[in-house]
Amino acid sequence: MKLSPGFCGTIGKTPLIRLNKLSNATGCEILGKAEFLNPGGSVKDRAALGIVEDAERRGLLKPGGTIVEGTAGNTGIGLALVGNAKGYKTIIVIPNTQSPEKMDLLRAIGAEVQPVPPAPYSDQGNYNHIANRLAEETDNGFWANQFDNVANTEFHFATTGPEIWDQTEGKVTAFVTSIGTGGTLAGVSTYLKSQNDQVQTVCVDPYGASMWSWFKHGHLDFDDGDSIAEGIGQSRVTDNVAKAKIDNAYRLHDRHMMCILKHLINEEGLFLGASSGINVGGAVKVALDGGPGQTIVTVLCDTAQKYMSRLFDQEWLTENDLPPEDLSIDAMIEEMKAEL
Ligand code: PMP
Numbered sequence: 001m002k003l004s005p006g007f008c009g010t011i012g013k014t015p016l017i018r019l020n021k022l023s024n025a026t027g028c029e030i031l032g033k034a035e036f037l038n039p040g041g042s043v044k045d046r047a048a049l050g051i052v053e054d055a056e057r058r059g060l061l062k063p064g065g066t067i068v069e070g071t072a073g074n075t076g077i078g079l080a081l082v083g084n085a086k087g088y089k090t091i092i093v094i095p096n097t098q099s100p101e102k103m104d105l106l107r108a109i110g111a112e113v114q115p116v117p118p119a120p121y122s123d124q125g126n127y128n129h130i131a132n133r134l135a136e137e138t139d140n141g142f143w144a145n146q147f148d149n150v151a152n153t154e155f156h157f158a159t160t161g162p163e164i165w166d167q168t169e170g171k172v173t174a175f176v177t178s179i180g181t182g183g184t185l186a187g188v189s190t191y192l193k194s195q196n197d198q199v200q201t202v203c204v205d206p207y208g209a210s211m212w213s214w215f216k217h218g219h220l221d222f223d224d225g226d227s228i229a230e231g232i233g234q235s236r237v238t239d240n241v242a243k244a245k246i247d248n249a250y251r252l253h254d255r256h257m258m259c260i261l262k263h264l265i266n267e268e269g270l271f272l273g274a275s276s277g278i279n280v281g282g283a284v285k286v287a288l289d290g291g292p293g294q295t296i297v298t299v300l301c302d303t304a305q306k307y308m309s310r311l312f313d314q315e316w317l318t319e320n321d322l323p324p325e326d327l328s329i330d331a332m333i334e335e336m337k338a339e340l
Helices: 020-026 044-058 074-086 100-108 127-137 151-158 160-167 183-195 211-217 254-268 274-290 304-311 314-319 329-339
Strands: 016-018 029-034 066-070 089-095 112-116 141-143 174-177 200-206 248-252 295-300
Touching: 016 160, 020 029, 020 254, 020 274, 020 329, 029 160, 029 274, 044 074, 044 151, 066 074, 066 127, 074 089, 074 100, 089 100, 089 127, 100 112, 100 304, 112 127, 127 141, 151 160, 151 183, 160 183, 174 183, 174 274, 183 200, 200 211, 200 274, 211 248, 248 254, 248 274, 254 274, 254 304, 254 329, 274 295, 274 329, 304 314
Parallel strands: 029 295, 066 089, 066 141, 089 112, 174 200, 174 295, 200 248
Antiparallel strands: 016 029
8 A cells, every 4th residue: 555644744745847838938947846735735834844843853842732833824724734633732823914714724624813913023912922922821832933943944955955856857957936934945945055056046025025135135124015925025034044045036026926826827727826926926037037948946835725805806906006907928028027
């Protein structure tokens, strides 16, 4: 029999998908790591498993314990499912600006959900600080601390990086992704560079975040604009971000992200969330900047299912500065070229 040893054994080993039209249009191989096929539905299943198993090894998480985490949602979903499979309770502190679908899903899988008003990291009311305090107050509580717990990066170094290297047979020339905690970018960038230091590692940032500012200019001062993308958009150098080895960075407009999401649904059959649109847009920018012949890998983080009430509600989109627009992929590519 060829069996998977429980839920946790099904995390990772995701396919690497060739994005046909964008590859043909740019003369590059543009490849998407299908993290949305993880059992909890996102790339964050990896961080959840990595953090929990690391805490078990260190004796920080004991049988019957409670995992507490501040999360935009996907890490919470991963932690709750890993927790259920391993016998831990989960308490999730989530900014109340996140999509209702994610909160419903978290409750349905048994997590205790505590929505809180958004607050900057410098404020003790920030969801991460609340989660930290809650873990201290909880009997046998463990704060997962995904932003600064580098077990997150280490799990990507041990799994996502080697999978991409093997799936491309070492031919990958560039890796590009956006940043929430920075775990994916740090783990994969350091692994790929350990195999071939010529692999170009790239951050793509939504507007309103300051990672582009950090990698391009060495400070966090440029954080203008805004984005509807959830789960990404970082404004501080987390301990995971600090581990990343990055050569270049781009910013991507939400208009271009929406154009890519529609294209991926209609022409590739891929139904993906906003961060995946930002990531694929970043891959197109790497392709246009460096020219044909590159093999560029990015991350398809989750599906659009968790964002249906937003991504497919034109009224909501218009309120968020995304009026109806019929931008073709070819026209988007021309606009991107003009920006380079
Ligand atoms: N996309 C989505 C949808 C996410 O939830 C996250 C994590 N919050 C990311 C991308 C970013 O991943 P990482 O935390 O590894 O930077």
